[in-house]
Amino acid sequence: xxxxxxxxxxxxxxxxxxxxxxxxxxxxxxxxxxxxxxxxxxxxxxxxxxxxxxxxxxxxxxxxxxxxxxxxxxxxxxxxxxxxxxxxxxxxxxxxxxxxxxxxxxxxxxxx
Amino acid sequence: xxxxxxxxxxxxxxxxxxxxxxxxxxxxxxxxxxxxxxxxxxxxxxxxxxxxxxxxxxxxxxxxxxxxxxxxxxxxxxxxxxxxxxxxxxxxxxxxxxxxxxxxxxxxxxxxxxx
Numbered sequence: 001x002x003x004x005x006x007x008x009x010x011x012x013x014x015x016x017x018x019x020x021x022x023x024x025x026x027x028x029x030x031x032x033x034x035x036x037x038x039x040x041x042x043x044x045x046x047x048x049x050x051x052x053x054x055x056x057x058x059x060x061x062x063x064x065x066x067x068x069x070x071x072x073x074x075x076x077x078x079x080x081x082x083x084x085x086x087x088x089x090x091x092x093x094x095x096x097x098x099x100x101x102x103x104x105x106x107x108x109x110x111x112x
Numbered sequence: 113x114x115x116x117x118x119x120x121x122x123x124x125x126x127x128x129x130x131x132x133x134x135x136x137x138x139x140x141x142x143x144x145x146x147x148x149x150x151x152x153x154x155x156x157x158x159x160x161x162x163x164x165x166x167x168x169x170x171x172x173x174x175x176x177x178x179x180x181x182x183x184x185x186x187x188x189x190x191x192x193x194x195x196x197x198x199x200x201x202x203x204x205x206x207x208x209x210x211x212x213x214x215x216x217x218x219x220x221x222x223x224x225x226x227x
Contacts, residue, residue: 004154032214043202043218044155087154091214099170100214102147102154 001026002103006088009107013078020074021106023088032091033064033071037084038105044087047073078110115139116219118203124225131190133222135203143206144186145216146170146178148199155202161186162208193226200224 006023013019025033033050048055050062050071061074071090075082088103116137125131135144142163147155147170157170159178167178175197179187190197200223204216 002154008152034214041200041221041223043220045218046215049215099157099160100216102156104152104154 003027003092003101004088004090004103006103006106008104010109011106013075013082013108013110015078015080015110015112017078018074018076019078019108020072021086021108022070022072023103023106024068024070025088025090025101026069027090027092027101028066028069030090030092032100033062034089034100035060035062035071035073036087036089036102038087039084044102047086075108078108080110080112083108083110116203116205116217118201118219118222120222121220122223124227125193126227127192127194129193129226131193131224133188133190133201133203133224135186135188135219137184137203137205137217137219139205139207139217140183141205141217142183142208144180145204145206146176146186146188147202147204148172148197149202149221150199158188158201190224190226193224195226198224198226 035047036044037047038044054063059076063072085105085107087105145160146158161180177189203219206216
């Protein structure tokens, strides 16, 4: 079983619509969670950290469910520029600070 | 100017050749990492360095070696390249001692093809 699993998609989303997707992780000791965005053939860039209480950054909302070991990302009012692959990233354990496990990504395609 | 740079950006080489990929950063971070990315797989850690004197193997270090020449420079070598090392390689950095340690900043990547 992969440590971090994501639905690869693609999620085809009309412009202006809402899209949400999850990521599951296997290490219950994980403490840090992130969503990164990766455009085609480019470097991953931090989109947002995910906090226990959930957090929002503009049109993006991230949630953490420790009991079920998943995090989610919701994008409201989708823009064409939101088309990208979204990587779920989890740290491995509390004593491996800085060493991260990456999911393979969920592709989102926003259409006009 | 980019905070994390990688050279070369693209490289095509032949089986058995020695290849070096270079990474430089101006972020002042102590921690540096090398990853490879293959289609359908997440980024996988090859090597990491928490300071100039600290080098550690990641999950897929076989066939690779690294050198941390200075705080700002971390090089990855393929001693004898093979076709299954064809991938997109990323260098990354992170800060130390704060909650932001886990936040990693990536270079633009090197696309390596081994024929």
